[in-house]
Amino acid sequence: MNLHWMTPNERSIALYRRHAAGYDASAARTMVLRRRVIGLLALQPGEVVLDVGAGTGLSYEPLLQAVGPAGRVLAFEQSPEMFDRAAERVARQGWANVWHVQASAEAVQLPAAPDALLFNYVHDITRTPEALANLVRQARPGARIAVCGMKFFPWWTGPLNLLAWAKNRPYNARAAELWQPWSLLEPLCSDWQRTSIHAGMGYIAWGRLKGRP
Ligand SMILES: C[S@@+](CC[C@H](N)C(=O)[O-])C[C@H]1O[C@@H](n2cnc3c(N)ncnc32)[C@H](O)[C@@H]1O
Incomplete structure (x- = not known):
């Protein structure tokens, strides 16, 4: 089907059917940033x-390193090709405290209320009110969030x-919604902070969820 006639999901x-095979190689140079954003969650x-x-x-x-053996990583991913690779990674490493499913952000049902939520390069999710509402509804009130993504340069x-x-x-x-990609997330949070990265073509932000809407 032509991409134009499809829903965003x-x-x-x-799109990710095309990218899954080469994804890890292309993402290697941004691992430093992923770790920086994870650090902002101040996981215990x-x-x-x-x-x-x-x-x-x-x-x-x-x-997993941050939450330790007594902690838990929950995760979801809607692309079957991307999720298969995540599942292979967990099986290969034998990680027992990862729970993950192939599901959309709009529909996923979590087995526990997260203390912290990581939004690493998930622009389409941060631009979808139904997706954010479903996640916020299931998170612990006051949960920490950290997000990084691309944005437009100044006008x-x-x-x-x-x-x-x-x-x-x-x-x-x-992809057109890059002026203030954080604009749906920021009103859901307190203690919101944001900084520019990638010479202005990206951002990192962090804060705490205010509570259930
Ligand atoms: C750029 S990748 C980032 C993946 C990972 N967070 C990372 O840091 O490498 C964006 C991911 O979001 C997923 N995605 C996009 N919209 C989604 C939705 N509504 N629900 C679940 N996953 C979604 C895509 O399938 C893709 O795997």
């Missing part, structure tokens, strides 16, 4: 952390944003 699944041994849109599970290992850089859009289009169903 169908489009994202189709024994806590439950949710990896939102976990992809191939690249964040599982640092998350006065003009044509540079064509580059930003072109870089995002192969991955994101909502």
Whole structure:
């Protein structure tokens, strides 16, 4: 089916069907950033952390190190090809305290309320109110969140944003929504802080969920 006629979820699944095989190699240079964002969650041994849109599970290992053997990593991922790789990773490593499912952010049902939620490069989820509502509803009130993603450069850089859009289009169903990609998440949080990365073409933000809507 033509990508234009699909729902955003169908489009994202189709895009990641193309990317899954080469994903880990292409993501290697951003592992430092993934670890930095995980650090912002200030995880404690024994806590439950949710990896939102976990992809191939690249964040599982640092998350497991942070919550320790008494903690738990929960995760979900809607793309079958990405999730298969995450499942292979867990089986290969024999991690017993990872719970993960192939499911969308809009529909996933968690087995426990997370103390912290990680949004590493999940632009389409951060731009979907139904997805955020489903996750916030199941999180512990006051849960810590940390997010990183791409954004447009400031408007006065003009044509540079064509580059930003072109870089995002192969991955994101909502690639045009890059002016303030955090704008749905920020009102759900207190103690919100944000900083620019990638010379202005990305951002990191963190805060605490206010509570259930
Ligand atoms: C750029 S990848 C990031 C994966 C992982 N968080 C990481 O840091 O490598 C974005 C992921 O979000 C997933 N995704 C997009 N929309 C989703 C949705 N509505 N529900 C669940 N997963 C979704 C995609 O399938 C993809 O694997």
